[in-house]
Amino acid sequence: MxxxxxxxxxxxxxxxxxxxxxxxxxxxxxxKKIDTxxxxxxxVTFVMVIATIVTYLIQKTILDRFGIAFLQTITFxxxxxxxxxxxxxxxxxxxxxxxxxxxxxxxxxxTNCAILGVAIIVIQKNLNLLQSVxxxxxxxxxxxxxxxxxxxxxxxxxxxxxPKGMNGTPIALITAGLLAMAFMGFAGIV
Amino acid sequence: MxxxxxxxxxxxxxxxxxxxLVLLLGMCPTLGVTSSAINGLGMxxxxxxxxxxxxxxxxxxxxxxxxxxxxxxxxxxxxxxxxIVELSMQAYTPxxxxxxxxxxxxxxxxxxxxxxxESFAAKNSVFPSLLDGLGMxxGFTMSLTVLxxxxxxxxxxxxxxxxxxxxxYGSLIFVLAPGAFIVLGFLIALVxxxxxxx
Numbered sequence: 291m292x293x294x295x296x297x298x299x300x301x302x303x304x305x306x307x308x309x310x311x312x313x314x315x316x317x318x319x320x321x322k323k324i325d326t327x328x329x330x331x332x333x334v335t336f337v338m339v340i341a342t343i344v345t346y347l348i349q350k351t352i353l354d355r356f357g358i359a360f361l362q363t364i365t366f367x368x369x370x371x372x373x374x375x376x377x378x379x380x381x382x383x384x385x386x387x388x389x390x391x392x393x394x395x396x397x398x399x400x401t402n403c404a405i406l407g408v409a410i411i412v413i414q415k416n417l418n419l420l421q422s423v424x425x426x427x428x429x430x431x432x433x434x435x436x437x438x439x440x441x442x443x444x445x446x447x448x449x450x451x452x453p454k455g456m457n458g459t460p461i462a463l464i465t466a467g468l469l470a471m472a473f474m475g476f477a478g479i480v
Numbered sequence: 481m482x483x484x485x486x487x488x489x490x491x492x493x494x495x496x497x498x499x500x501l502v503l504l505l506g507m508c509p510t511l512g513v514t515s516s517a518i519n520g521l522g523m524x525x526x527x528x529x530x531x532x533x534x535x536x537x538x539x540x541x542x543x544x545x546x547x548x549x550x551x552x553x554x555x556x557x558x559x560x561x562x563x564i565v566e567l568s569m570q571a572y573t574p575x576x577x578x579x580x581x582x583x584x585x586x587x588x589x590x591x592x593x594x595x596x597x598e599s600f601a602a603k604n605s606v607f608p609s610l611l612d613g614l615g616m617x618x619g620f621t622m623s624l625t626v627l628x629x630x631x632x633x634x635x636x637x638x639x640x641x642x643x644x645x646x647x648x649y650g651s652l653i654f655v656l657a658p659g660a661f662i663v664l665g666f667l668i669a670l671v672x673x674x675x676x677x678x
Contacts, residue, residue: 308657309657310512311508311509311511311512311657311660312508312512312582312586313508314507314508314511315505315507315508315591318504318507360563360567361563362585363559363562363563363566363585363588364556364559364560364563367555367559367588367589368552368555368556368559371552371555372552400589401589401591401594402589403508403586403589403590406585406586406588406589407582407586410582410585410586411582414582454673454676455669455670455672455673455676456665456669456672458672459504459665459668460665460666460668460669460672461665462665463661463662463664463665463668464661464662464665464666466661466665467658467659467660467661467662467665468658468662470657470658470661471653471658473657474656474657474658
């Protein structure tokens, strides 16, 4: 039950993009087509879960034990950067079709603040390992849900006659605002 | 890139290459912390500090760092300055530290900082890099403060905590998440309109 609550809370109520404002860059950057949105979601889910496990273990076994928790930011970002590279190399070798699908998105993920954000949030919230993994996975699903919905809206938006100054990013942001408003309806479920 | 004068290096961050309103970088803190003008200002200044100092440090070490490990090296430099900011804010401005929360460590992954390091500091000498960092940072601060002040005013009738009209007339939605997207959307539309027609 506890894990279901974590899942619903991370996907709908505290959606990472629309309520917490993390991962906005890919949200605006790769949301022009549904296909790329789905690819990005796959890559983010993959990296987010692995990165959360690795940073969690490092925090508990190294940083906490030696009392050097102030190095958290530096350590986590380096681990994530290295991990993304590693995932890219392994994926290329082991599963070329998967690499074909996710490859272009992987380098972009290092600077996706949602990954580092989730790694820090699970430490702040004092979750255990299994809860952390659930949280990371659900957050990634929430990210994907917002991204796919938004890219669907943007594909429709191409056909609409928008006032000149509003074209492009401004109208996309206002659409995102309306989407965020819709997600506010979930507040109070959990 | 054509050589720019020092003054141009400093000023370009405000309007012409404003990081949030024109280049659309660093969107997460822009939307996340601007629920009030003070938060926007604090976040902007923290980012300016990191941006200026990391630009200086990177332009000093640019000839020593081998080309293929330059990105990790830059990230370590940036993360060091972010940690300095984080610890000092925790010590001296605990209120601001708490309201900015997770967005302080996330300055590390703010695309503006790494973007300026890679595209400017790695190619220019120390003084222009410092000016570039300061200008970009202050431009960022400016747009964050404006966005924060607008949201605060529309949402709760205050600006910098000073009441301008009764709070009951404000609409709370502007302080909450959707308002951030919508106000920023209109702000960018305004900048687009002004720069395109000029």
